Amino acid sequence: MKHTLIHLNSSPYSSLACKEGLDLALVLATFEQPVDLCLSGAALAILTDNQNPTAEQGKNLHKLLDGLEFYDIENIFIEKHHSWLSNQPTWQGIQLLNEAEWQTMFSQYQQVFRF
Template sequence: MLSQSTKIAIINKSAPYGSSNGQESLDMALAMSNFAQDVSLFFIEDGVLQLLDTQQPAVINAKAYHKTFKALEFYDIENIYVCKQSLAQRGIDSSQLCIAATLIETTELSGLLASQQQVMCF
């Protein structure tokens, strides 16, 4: 009997540094993908800052985990959503992101999350 994958949403709301939430959510996504789960990533509020390509974490002696986002495609994690309003509120253009993502309106978020079986928030 084949096991069916679970649709899992991981919501990233935290800035990249100051806590381990960003690194932990990325690690979680990669691990779940290894177990054939259908993972979708959502970046909202300060979570959009995790995707900035111009981060310089070495200045604060932090790890540049944002470079690992480029590996998502090798883990078949293709559903990556970024809130347009969160980007605009922070003066960020989508060309500044380190990976390609689908830009969504805040109003689309609840519909996308409703299609998931599990939701985790970091």
């Protein structure tokens, strides 16, 4: 069974890329495929509580995070150096990785998708 990493790097509301990445994670997990998520760049905005997207921007993707545990998606990684997250009300289900752990993480998966 292949273990998949989905790397979200796009802004959650400027395109459909982040939503499509989350949708892929949910589909894989529905079919009992092991999947983990990692977030970087503009996708880190998903973690903040104070989101209020317009109708044109789509759904509030932050609300999907609490449902990930029902799909057995338990590993959501970010790099430790994102200090701006400590000043924001954020979702608590993330695992912080140092730079070396972040770099080696990508080689530990059979499939990596980037959105």
